[in-house]
Amino acid sequence: xxxxxxxxxxxxxxxxxxxxxxxxxxxxxxxxxxxxxxxxxxxxxxxxxxx
Amino acid sequence: xxxxxxxxxxxxxxxxxxxxxxxxxxxxxxxxxxxxxxxxxxxxxxxxxxxxxxxxxxxxxxxxxxxxxxxxxxxxxxxxxxxxxxxxxxxxxxxxxxxxxxxxxxxxxxxxxxxxxxxxxxxxxxxxxxxxxxxxxxxxxxxxxxxxxxxxxxxxxxxxxxxxxxxxxxxxxxxxxxxxxxxxxxxxxxxxxxxxxxxxxxxxxxxxxxxxxxxxxxxxxxxxxxxxxxxxxxxxxxxxxxxxxxxxxxxxxxxxxxxxxxxxxxxxxxxxxxxxxxxxxxxxxxxxxxxxxxxxxxxxxxxxxxxxxxxxxxxxxxxxxxxxxxxxxxxxxxxxxxxxxxxxxxxxxxxxxxxxxxxxxxxxxxxxxxxxxxxxxxxxxxxxxxxxxxxxxxxxxxxxxxxxxxxxxxxxxxxxxxxxxxxxxxxxxxxxxxxxxx
Numbered sequence: 277x278x279x280x281x282x283x284x285x286x287x288x289x290x291x292x293x294x295x296x297x298x299x300x301x302x303x304x305x306x307x308x309x310x311x312x313x314x315x316x317x318x319x320x321x322x323x324x325x326x327x
Numbered sequence: 328x329x330x331x332x333x334x335x336x337x338x339x340x341x342x343x344x345x346x347x348x349x350x351x352x353x354x355x356x357x358x359x360x361x362x363x364x365x366x367x368x369x370x371x372x373x374x375x376x377x378x379x380x381x382x383x384x385x386x387x388x389x390x391x392x393x394x395x396x397x398x399x400x401x402x403x404x405x406x407x408x409x410x411x412x413x414x415x416x417x418x419x420x421x422x423x424x425x426x427x428x429x430x431x432x433x434x435x436x437x438x439x440x441x442x443x444x445x446x447x448x449x450x451x452x453x454x455x456x457x458x459x460x461x462x463x464x465x466x467x468x469x470x471x472x473x474x475x476x477x478x479x480x481x482x483x484x485x486x487x488x489x490x491x492x493x494x495x496x497x498x499x500x501x502x503x504x505x506x507x508x509x510x511x512x513x514x515x516x517x518x519x520x521x522x523x524x525x526x527x528x529x530x531x532x533x534x535x536x537x538x539x540x541x542x543x544x545x546x547x548x549x550x551x552x553x554x555x556x557x558x559x560x561x562x563x564x565x566x567x568x569x570x571x572x573x574x575x576x577x578x579x580x581x582x583x584x585x586x587x588x589x590x591x592x593x594x595x596x597x598x599x600x601x602x603x604x605x606x607x608x609x610x611x612x613x614x615x616x617x618x619x620x621x622x623x624x625x626x627x628x629x630x631x632x633x634x635x636x637x638x639x640x641x642x643x644x645x646x647x648x649x650x651x652x653x654x655x656x657x658x659x660x661x662x663x664x665x666x667x668x669x670x671x672x673x674x675x676x677x678x679x680x681x682x683x684x685x686x687x688x689x690x691x692x693x694x695x696x697x698x699x700x701x702x703x704x705x706x707x708x709x710x711x712x713x714x715x716x717x718x719x720x721x722x723x724x725x726x727x728x729x730x731x732x733x734x735x736x737x738x739x740x741x742x743x744x745x746x747x748x749x750x751x752x753x754x755x756x757x758x759x760x761x762x763x764x765x
Contacts, residue, residue, distance in 0.1 A: 278656065283654075283656065287654040290654075291650070291654075296647070296650055298643075298647060299647055299650055299651060302647055302648075302651050303651065303654060306619070306623075306651055306654070306655070309615065309616045309619050309620070310616075310620070310655075310656075310659055312613070312616045313613070313616040313617065313620055313659060313662055313663060313666070314659070314662065316610065316613040316616065316617075316666060317662050317665070317666060320610060320613075320666065320669055
């Protein structure tokens, strides 16, 4: 799985290249949300397995 | 001029009997639209066509061909929905589409004899909660033009509050019917997912999009919903209901006056003989993350051609949100879709213990236009996230939900409560809402 850190670095570089540097703080927020989403997916899977 | 704020259920018998002219009713609405242009409630006003439709309704009714309670009633349509003969601007400077047919929902209202007075303003492409990013100017709250009317169906709610129409069609992807209804003090219904067709509606996220009625009372919303669905709706229930208040997550961040209103609503319901008890919705805290990873890539998919052709014609904030969606990995989108099923099951389980969920619709009163964050209980919160917080789960889960007026804050701003019903039981939710409204 692409790590959040490498995804964020690549996304910010791409946004910069496209002249969309204003995207950077939004992508940082999105990275935190994606991390939370992946954590929830793992946690809920574990809950399901334990039931 | 004084707004005519009567309900559909009040004026319909007068129209049927001939005591009230649909033409006079429509002229009154058109005058009130013209009287408050600074609110930016409408994108297009179909004055001549509306008057012709009203005259036609009057002639039909006089000839004994009464079609039902929407016959001759002035209605508005959010400018995200196709109405033949008008451009569908979606509140954007992007070139609009010019539909050659009404959306099926609009066609059903016309068939019932409704008079379409115009297309209401919205947050551009329905991608926002404040209706301030629109190529046709920000929708302003009638109580204070510096405040937002909520969004994205902000123009529709303002039109209802100001007596510019008697009912409106809105759309709701994360709360866009319920949020402006809450901010302005009107009633808005998001039906069960897929219950009403979204054909002829500019999509935001096909997994989350809903269309539904907005009006000044529950019964009026039920009248519109019945026509839109093509089914009878009974709202005269005298039953005693069990309400479940989902406290964790949903009651964590509330304006003090909203929290107080929830307390008063609980007390009123108990005094009326209903049962109110706390319930939990498992995994509710994942809601914003699941929502974001569904809405962003789906919106970006639809807008990809115009983002390439006309990137500078979007409002800056809307463009950035659309661009953000292009960076979401397919794997995370699928992860969110899987978690959507989990959340739907969690809401189903909570509703096994009660007839409807009861929670506020909007955590804060109408925010000031241009404000990015707001203070709640001593903590700064982003306005957009806070406005979506209590509504977006039910777009993810697809359960029907309705926003109802629930008094005002200490300084007079509307507060709203939300009821959420069982999946596929929108008619029953309307009965419960009518009992609460009483």
